[in-house]
Amino acid sequence: MDTERLIGENRDVWARFVPHPYMVKVVGDPGSLRPWVLEDYHFVRGGAIRFMLALASRAPPEGHLDFLLESTHRLATMEVPIFLEVSRDLGGVDLGREPSMATVSYVSFLNHLATSMDFVYGGAVALFAEEWAYYQAWKWLSGKSQHPVLVRLSSHWSSREFCEYVERLREMVEGMQGDQKTAAGVFRETCRFELLFWDSLNGPDTH
Amino acid sequence: MDTERLIGENRDVWARFVPHPYMVKVVGDPGSLRPWVLEDYHFVRGGAIRFMLALASRAPPEGHLDFLLESTHRLATMEVPIFLEVSRDLGGVDLGREPSMATVSYVSFLNHLATSMDFVYGGAVALFAEEWAYYQAWKWLSGKSQHPVLVRLSSHWSSREFCEYVERLREMVEGMQGDQKTAAGVFRETCRFELLFWDSLNGPDTH
Amino acid sequence: MDTERLIGENRDVWARFVPHPYMVKVVGDPGSLRPWVLEDYHFVRGGAIRFMLALASRAPPEGHLDFLLESTHRLATMEVPIFLEVSRDLGGVDLGREPSMATVSYVSFLNHLATSMDFVYGGAVALFAEEWAYYQAWKWLSGKSQHPVLVRLSSHWSSREFCEYVERLREMVEGMQGDQKTAAGVFRETCRFELLFWDSLNGPDTH
């Protein structure tokens, strides 16, 4: 699978995404990050962790199972506490609220992929798309604000460690044999859900 | 599970749904049904059939497996040809186009439910919600137009046979033991996706 | 996928299978078919139907979904009644008894394949192996006994219709792209479970 091509074919999405208007707003007003805390907490807790577990459970033992298990473990033990910490720092975000339809849709899309398609084209491509997008979004923000919450977040998702993790995902996808057209479809749909997620944060409350 | 309560708790959704502004538009201009043909074709072909198969594959053999298998078979052999027929009658709708994000989201939500939750609260409640909503929507339209396509569609989804099928789904849900609160959550989320589906048909093209 | 090669590589299994000593015994004493009625009823009702539904739910809509749905529907409406009929003709077999470990294992193996591997190598190859083996077993028996129950059964599983179904499965597997080695592994394991199933019918009661 040619990941450069997957990324290149979605320039129209990246143009709307890096930077996303919501990120621009957040730089000017870090308090506007509050809906993101709720939505991304649900995305990770209720969605991404399950998605990665489902993916790992279908990975060949000799293949990427250990890598995916290790990554899920890190997500659960390192990223989930970040949301709790940032929620506190922003004066308390009610994490018990229902997530938006955009978040529920994105989470459903990823988890359906992980169980319906085979390991290759399904989750692996989508996981790379999702994490690559996250890396781009937060790298853009890096250095643009001295607000401790934004520094905290961008230093996590644009760190060397996170970058290496995204590169490892890219290698996993690169090493896969299969139909580039199917992979391109999954990649693009994931990008569109990522964009929908950020659009919904910027728009009126959709709860 | 108390289905009257499930329906009663979602009066706010039904108020926006029966009739939905898109249905009102369709009565005045049957040609505006064209995006619906594309989206519902994908919903049924790429989504509902898989969802019902996944649900049936997890149903106890002594329980609802036969009913769900029979219903899926009817969906595939009776409803799919309706979309092809109506597409022709409306001058040809390109069914090869990608469905909207609303459709992909709804389909993902249902299929994720079918594999992630247990049989009871997952798909069964969602399937009832979805079909009940469809029955209400098309029953409203019934008799409001003499346009052959609308007569064809409303006569199918408000037929005695379809009504009996929806009642059978209701009995299945009624007969289930379990936590009403979880069921209510699934029912409400399904209603919101149904509404999102119709809203997207009425809005600007979201492809 | 080269199905001739898949079949050819398992000559050692077929040598023990066509005819299987249990089948030889059944020709001499049709009453010894009673444990088979129980086990195969459970295999079909509790196992093969779910397996095929799970497989169909993951098939591409443009691909084999309709064929698999149609085949499952026929299995449920045509084969299940055969077991009830034969149970009656053999003086009543208690179909409520627990199936043997061999049957539970075989059913688990198939269903796990259907959800864990991708569509191609998982269920499709296994389904072909299973049905091909059944066709061989009953074709051997065909004409060897005038006992009405054996005539009934062999006329079903060695009929032209069943033969065409098995050929259609073969074409499905032939048309698949993918790693022959993985397919060979799945094919062989399915053959071994098929053999285990027949061995268990011939051996001491394993309940």
Added chain:
Amino acid sequence: MDTERLIGENRDVWARFVPHPYMVKVVGDPGSLRPWVLEDYHFVRGGAIRFMLALASRAPPEGHLDFLLESTHRLATMEVPIFLEVSRDLGGVDLGREPSMATVSYVSFLNHLATSMDFVYGGAVALFAEEWAYYQAWKWLSGKSQHPVLVRLSSHWSSREFCEYVERLREMVEGMQGDQKTAAGVFRETCRFELLFWDSLNGPDTH
């Protein structure tokens, strides 16, 4: 769920299991542990890890997801190296060989449970049964041999840490609402597969 009752109802299995004849043989001749190394390595690598991942991916985020993820992570990082170490200490066991039908059956049974039933009755009960049995088997062996490999193994699976893990699984099952009869069926079937696994180690080579 009453776990004392689940255990008590299977006294006939435990009587054949603690001690299992294979364990008695191993105490007298530690080298006879070699087939176990192969089979249990496959059971854990190809089976139990996937099973627990699939289970975790369906656990409610507020519930047992973190516990199951943590346990799977420990299994992969702590237990898998034990097999490699013991294989070396026993003069090298070819871990690339195919596992026996008993192992493939057990692994299939667990993984099918994890995806086919709901979280409660499916995997959770089976996981408890499996780990409880393992704890009993190795606790029996503890102190019966000074052979370093047996000391290594029994000190792991009868350690305080492993005991606490099994107790935590028991609490998880105890806290579950649901039909005791279904749970009893799953528990018993798991016990039978555990017994089959040990029987196969003691018998003639079934490869």
